[in-house]
Structures are given as C-alpha cells and as structure tokens.
Amino acid sequence: MSLLLLKRAVSAIFLFIAVTTLAFFLTNLGGTDPGRSILGPQATPEAVDATNRTLGVDRPLLVQYVDWAGDVLHGDLGRSYLNNRPVSGELATHLPVSMSLMGLSLLVVAAASLALAVLAATGRGRADRAVQLISLAGHAIPGYLLALLLLTLFAVHWHIFPVLGYTPMSTSPGQWLWGMVLPVLAVSLSGISGALLQGRGALLDVLDADYMRTLRSRGISSRSVLWRHALRNAAPPWLTAMSLGAVAMLGGSFMVEKVFAIPGLGTLAVNSTISGDRPVLMGLVVLTSGLVILVNLLTDLAQMWLTPKARTQ
Numbered sequence: 001m002s003l004l005l006l007k008r009a010v011s012a013i014f015l016f017i018a019v020t021t022l023a024f025f026l027t028n029l030g031g032t033d034p035g036r037s038i039l040g041p042q043a044t045p046e047a048v049d050a051t052n053r054t055l056g057v058d059r060p061l062l063v064q065y066v067d068w069a070g071d072v073l074h075g076d077l078g079r080s081y082l083n084n085r086p087v088s089g090e091l092a093t094h095l096p097v098s099m100s101l102m103g104l105s106l107l108v109v110a111a112a113s114l115a116l117a118v119l120a121a122t123g124r125g126r127a128d129r130a131v132q133l134i135s136l137a138g139h140a141i142p143g144y145l146l147a148l149l150l151l152t153l154f155a156v157h158w159h160i161f162p163v164l165g166y167t168p169m170s171t172s173p174g175q176w177l178w179g180m181v182l183p184v185l186a187v188s189l190s191g192i193s194g195a196l197l198q199g200r201g202a203l204l205d206v207l208d209a210d211y212m213r214t215l216r217s218r219g220i221s222s223r224s225v226l227w228r229h230a231l232r233n234a235a236p237p238w239l240t241a242m243s244l245g246a247v248a249m250l251g252g253s254f255m256v257e258k259v260f261a262i263p264g265l266g267t268l269a270v271n272s273t274i275s276g277d278r279p280v281l282m283g284l285v286v287l288t289s290g291l292v293i294l295v296n297l298l299t300d301l302a303q304m305w306l307t308p309k310a311r312t313q
Contacts, residue, residue, distance in 0.1 A: 008300055012293045020072075023285040024065055027278055028057075034081050037276040055081065057278075072286065078279035087283035090268060095287070097166060098264035100176075101253055104184045106246060109191040116192070117199030117238065121207060122226065131196060138193025143252040147186035147259040154182060164261040186256045191245035198241035202234035235306050243299040247292050 035051035036043065043051075052058045056067070071078060077087035120131035155163040161182050167175040206212060207230055215225050254266030261267075265284060272280040 004304070005301075008297060012297055016289055016293055019289045020282075020286055021065070021069075023289075024068060024282060025061065027281055027285075028061055028064065034276060034278065038081055068282070077283040077286065080280050081277045082275055087279050090280055091265070091283050091287055094263060094265050094268045097262060098253060098257065098266065100169065101180060101183055101187065101257070101262065101264060102246075102250065104180055105187040105191065105249055105253070106242075108184055108188040109195055109245060109249070110242065112188070112192045113195035113199055113242075114238070116196040117203055118226070118231075120196070120200045121203035128200075131200065135193040135197050138189040141189065143186050143190055144255040144259055146189055147183065147256045150182045150186055151259060166260075166262045166264075183253075183256050183260050183262060186259075187249050187253045190252060191242075191249050194245050194248075195238060195241040199234065199238035202237040203230060206230045206234045232306060236303050239299055239302050239306070243295050246295050250288060250291065 033048065033052070034055055034057050035048035038051055039047055049058070056064065068078065075088070077091070079086055080090060116131045116134065120128040151163070154160045162175075162179050165179070167179050169176040207226075212225060212230060215229060216222065253264070254269055256262075257264045257266030258270055265287070268280065269284050271277075272284070
C-alpha cells in the first residue's frame with residue numbers, strides 16, 4: 001500500500017508540473033501587454049517598454065519560466081502587476097471565502113446525493129423516477145443560470161435572502177450562513193446530479209447481488225444489509241463521482257461568485273483575466289491545480305480504505 005501511495009504521489013507531482021508549465025506558456029504567449037495594461041492606452045510606447053523591462057517580461061519566455069518556477073519552489077508566487085501586492089497575499093485573502101462556499105456545497109452534495117441514491121435504490125417506482133428527474137434537471141441547468149434564477153426570485157423579488165455581498169463568519173456566523181444559502185444551492189445542483197446517479201446505479205447492483213440475497217436469507221434485516229454492507233460496497237463509484245463533481249464545482253463556483261458578488265477566487269480570477277494580471281492568474285493555476293490533485297489523492301485513499309482490492313492495484 002505504501003508503494004502504491006508513493007506512485008500516486010509521484011504521478012501527482014508530474015501532473016502538477018505539466019499543468020502549471022502548460023498554463024504558464026499559454027498565459028504568456030498571448031493576451032494583453034502587461035505594460036499597456038498598467039499604464040493605460042494613453043501611455044507612450046517608450047513608457048510601456050520601460051515598464052515591461054521593469055517587470056521582466058521583455059526577456060525570452062523560457063528564461064521567464066525558469067525564474068518563475070524557481071520562485072514557486074521557494075514559495076514566492078510573484079507580485080501583482082496592478083497593485084504590486086504579493087500574489088500569495090491576494091490568494092490568502094480570497095481563498096477562505098471560496099473554501100467556505102465549496103465546503104458547504106460538498107456537504108450538501110454528499111448528504112443529498114447519498115439520501116436520494118438510497119431512496120431511489122430502495123423505493124424504486126415513483127421515487128426512482130422522481131430522483132432521475134432531479135438528476136436530469138441538475139445536468140440541464142447551468143450553475144450560473146440557476147444562480148441568476150435564485151437571485152431574482154428569492155432575493156430581488158421575495159426579499160428572503162440578501163441580494164449581493166458576503167458577510168464573513170467572524171463578523172456574524174448567522175448572517176454568513178444565511179447569505180451562503182443561494183450560492184450553495186446554485187453550486188450544488190450539478191454535483192448532486194452526478195453523484196446520486198452513480199450512487200443509485202452502484203447501490204442497485206450491490207443490492208441485487210447474490211451475496212446480498214444470502215445475507216437476507218440468513219435473517220439479517222434489510223436495514224442492516226443496506227447500512228452495514230451495501231453502502232460500503234457501493235461507495236467507490238459514488239466517491240469517484242464526488243471527486244469529479246468537486247472539480248467541476250470548483251470551476252462552476254467561479255461564475256456563481258461573480259453573480260452573487262462574493263469576493264472569492266472566482267471574482268479574483270475574472271478581474272485578473274480582464275486586466276491581464278499574469279502573476280495572479282498563474283497563482284490561481286498553481287492553487288487550483290494543487291487543490292484538484294489533493295482531492296484526487298484523498299479519493300484514492302478513501303477507495304483503498306473501503307476496497308481492499310484497490311490497495312493491490
């Protein structure tokens with residue numbers, strides 16, 4: 001098992017290097033001129049060239065990459081072109097906001113998808129059809145569109161939830177939680193759809209297996225068969241769907257944050273893209289790539305714990 005974990009960790013490192021390297025060259029090969037973005041359209045070409053020399057973007061791209069990678073290895077993500085603040089400081093300011101949204105969304109997705117999967121697999125009939133309809137709606141409605149609908153109905157029209165903005169948990173836990181209800185619903189729907197379908201399918205297969213009928217024939221109650229045996233054996237596909245859903249929700253949350261004016265990584269990403277702030281964009285790539293790889297590693301660990309055969313693969 002230790003050797004398998006080492007292999008996964010090495011693969012994760014190479015994947016991280018490949019993703020960040022590709023993102024660096026794609027970000028720096030095109031886009032806006034940093035000097036022009038900072039000084040504005042009225043600046044003279046001489047002033048723009050001088051600013052670019054100061055930033056170091058006039059050097060060969062390979063040299064820029066080597067310097068950037070070396071700084072990243074030492075924990076330095078550079079400084080923003082626009083406000084000259086450290087990129088790590090910018091990320092640290094916005095990361096807790098996005099993580100609170102993602103954390104609540106994952107809790108909702110895990111609880112709702114598991115409950116609906118159990119309902120569909122054990123109830124069959126109308127319950128199963130209703131669950132599949134919910135899943136279809138989640139796949140059909142984009143997160144940003146659902147965010148706009150929720151905002152219009154429950155905030156603008158009915159005034160139940162706050163329209164825009166974000167209240168930190170340290171200021172008021174109640175207001176923070178109340179203000180996160182609509183964004184969490186908008187982010188969670190697509191994740192629930194994918195996870196519940198995988199959980200439903202896996203649970204149906206397990207419940208119809210021969211060894212499950214053997215357990216029931218020995219007098220073990222259906223509830224005990226479900227909660228002590230079936231769910232554990234059906235968990236690996238559901239966990240895989242959860243990990244994929246978490247990655248998809250991370251991207252979807254960026255747009256939802258912009259809709260609700262939440263000052264998270266999504267807002268930072270949009271603003272940095274518009275302004276051409278390359279160091280901040282690369283800092284976001286490093287951070288999000290690391291988060292995605294971490295989620296995959298944690299999923300692998302959970303799979304190994306639940307499925308002994310996975311430890312030998």
